[in-house]
Amino acid sequence: MGGDFGPSVTLPACRVFLQANPQARLLLVGKEEALGSFVHERAQCVPAAEVVEMGDAVEVALRRKRHSSMRLAIEQVRDGHAQAAVSAGNTGALMAIARYVLKTLDGIERPAIAYPLPNIKGGATTVLDLGANVDCTEHHLLQFAVLGSALDAALKGKEHPSVGLLNVGSEAIKGSEVVKRAGDLLREANQAAMLNFYGNVEGNDIFKGTTDIVVCDGFVGNVALKASEGLASMVSAVLKEEFSKSVFSKAAALVAMPVLKAFRNRLDPRTHNGAALLGLRGLVFKSHGSADELAFSYALQRAHDAANNQLLEKVKTRVQLAASLF
Amino acid sequence: MGGDFGPSVTLPACRVFLQANPQARLLLVGKEEALGSFVHERAQCVPAAEVVEMGDAVEVALRRKRHSSMRLAIEQVRDGHAQAAVSAGNTGALMAIARYVLKTLDGIERPAIAYPLPNIKGGATTVLDLGANVDCTEHHLLQFAVLGSALDAALKGKEHPSVGLLNVGSEAIKGSEVVKRAGDLLREANQAAMLNFYGNVEGNDIFKGTTDIVVCDGFVGNVALKASEGLASMVSAVLKEEFSKSVFSKAAALVAMPVLKAFRNRLDPRTHNGAALLGLRGLVFKSHGSADELAFSYALQRAHDAANNQLLEKVKTRVQLAASLF
Numbered sequence: 001m002g003g004d005f006g007p008s009v010t011l012p013a014c015r016v017f018l019q020a021n022p023q024a025r026l027l028l029v030g031k032e033e034a035l036g037s038f039v040h041e042r043a044q045c046v047p048a049a050e051v052v053e054m055g056d057a058v059e060v061a062l063r064r065k066r067h068s069s070m071r072l073a074i075e076q077v078r079d080g081h082a083q084a085a086v087s088a089g090n091t092g093a094l095m096a097i098a099r100y101v102l103k104t105l106d107g108i109e110r111p112a113i114a115y116p117l118p119n120i121k122g123g124a125t126t127v128l129d130l131g132a133n134v135d136c137t138e139h140h141l142l143q144f145a146v147l148g149s150a151l152d153a154a155l156k157g158k159e160h161p162s163v164g165l166l167n168v169g170s171e172a173i174k175g176s177e178v179v180k181r182a183g184d185l186l187r188e189a190n191q192a193a194m195l196n197f198y199g200n201v202e203g204n205d206i207f208k209g210t211t212d213i214v215v216c217d218g219f220v221g222n223v224a225l226k227a228s229e230g231l232a233s234m235v236s237a238v239l240k241e242e243f244s245k246s247v248f249s250k251a252a253a254l255v256a257m258p259v260l261k262a263f264r265n266r267l268d269p270r271t272h273n274g275a276a277l278l279g280l281r282g283l284v285f286k287s288h289g290s291a292d293e294l295a296f297s298y299a300l301q302r303a304h305d306a307a308n309n310q311l312l313e314k315v316k317t318r319v320q321l322a323a324s325l326f
Numbered sequence: 327m328g329g330d331f332g333p334s335v336t337l338p339a340c341r342v343f344l345q346a347n348p349q350a351r352l353l354l355v356g357k358e359e360a361l362g363s364f365v366h367e368r369a370q371c372v373p374a375a376e377v378v379e380m381g382d383a384v385e386v387a388l389r390r391k392r393h394s395s396m397r398l399a400i401e402q403v404r405d406g407h408a409q410a411a412v413s414a415g416n417t418g419a420l421m422a423i424a425r426y427v428l429k430t431l432d433g434i435e436r437p438a439i440a441y442p443l444p445n446i447k448g449g450a451t452t453v454l455d456l457g458a459n460v461d462c463t464e465h466h467l468l469q470f471a472v473l474g475s476a477l478d479a480a481l482k483g484k485e486h487p488s489v490g491l492l493n494v495g496s497e498a499i500k501g502s503e504v505v506k507r508a509g510d511l512l513r514e515a516n517q518a519a520m521l522n523f524y525g526n527v528e529g530n531d532i533f534k535g536t537t538d539i540v541v542c543d544g545f546v547g548n549v550a551l552k553a554s555e556g557l558a559s560m561v562s563a564v565l566k567e568e569f570s571k572s573v574f575s576k577a578a579a580l581v582a583m584p585v586l587k588a589f590r591n592r593l594d595p596r597t598h599n600g601a602a603l604l605g606l607r608g609l610v611f612k613s614h615g616s617a618d619e620l621a622f623s624y625a626l627q628r629a630h631d632a633a634n635n636q637l638l639e640k641v642k643t644r645v646q647l648a649a650s651l652f
Contacts, residue, residue: 120560134502168548176460176545203549204556219502220549222494223529227550228557230530234446235561242589249585256582259575263568
């Protein structure tokens, strides 16, 4: 039901997803009148009386809308009817409800949101946390590193993905007090073979793909993500403006169109849609609210692949292994 | 002497600057053998025995190289021989030496680095702090807001530039504890007409140009800046790659060249080169280390304009006015 466009985007994306994954089944959770038209032998509607709106306060979503589609979807995971839940709705509400319904794993104090950002190597760098936790301790940052490692193991098939600590310089003495202490903890975890710690990385390393995973607190991560989105919007707006300025530039745009399209496709953020909520006793994925059909189908695919590749078991194993340092 | 290219870039830039500013005079501080070749009636060489290297630790630059060109240049400002110092050298060393030689203004605990980032409105958003202070209190953030306001008054001619507080959401209840308290202080300063506080802004607002100034701690600012630089590099690398992939795309590049050039010029970061070190008893500007001739001449121009428009006096007046809240 969620996102900027609701079922007009999510339902066609479901159809794409079902076609691409002949073993997969979908539970469509939401208002019956909105979803009832979707008929597929591997899809089933789970009717929900209420919907969490994008503008709802977390408290409202959590306490007053106990029969929301968001909550019901996460309850499907808790009760074993679904292996993962996907939503394009209100992020704060989704995190709060997921935490309330599923609970965090032993040893994890705070779940994190892990987002894949495209890098120049042609892959994606997993960045976490992206907004769930604004004030973090060094132990939270270590937990994020372990959670992110499990995610990359499940989705990229890398057993020992490299972890970078986002900082203002590459030397170990750089950074805020919390980040310096986090560096010490991560080095310790690395020596104990609990994870593969690369060292400090800087903001540009996210897009260089220096490490598989970049760990930071939710404040820094959110600012880095939004600043990058803002720059990308500006670049694309200016490019568009320049190519439509005159008759000549419009002609140039026609000639360059296939190249510009290839350029756009390579950096298309839609193909990386689907942030993982990690550290919970169940799988929940968050699609960008503005996702279109293609983007939402990618979020469904990521949730499917994560479940298929035992993300939850991988997270549990790694958390248990590293818990002595938490 | 500083930057990646030293006098081979800074000297030609000086010539450009002197030509553009017929009233201006330059003191060239550095090794005589490197600068002696530069002859101009409004330029004079101030010989220095040592040079701070890009890789020097702050301690080395500050304690062991007491006759460095960097230090001597800042002493010219302290002693009234120059109205501003400009360097493309080691940022940490420059800040430490500037702070040691010039001292901070009464009421200012920590100087900040203010950087102009291009925005979609065609201007630049002044962002501070960008790396000088990684652990900040709410009072530091308020001080940054006052310092940035003085800079924009001097360089953009805006008496009441708007200030945004970088946060993870626009509502006042969002953010880390320090940022929430900073919001309270900034609202108070706004009510007392000490500055023009807009409210919270997010990372993308930097490039949207929502406010004239964006205030954040140096850790967040540094990450946002470097993440944006990283994304910009990736975009430009991918664009270049796509345009040189085949005979066809190379032909398309030729046709589109004037448009692509106009695009690049509009977002050219070199035209915004020159970060201000604010809160000191003298003017110091930092050029990007990788600056070329054009970029370095812009840094010289900014320093010149700041001095010409009484930046130092503007900073002092505003700091005095707001000091009751510091």
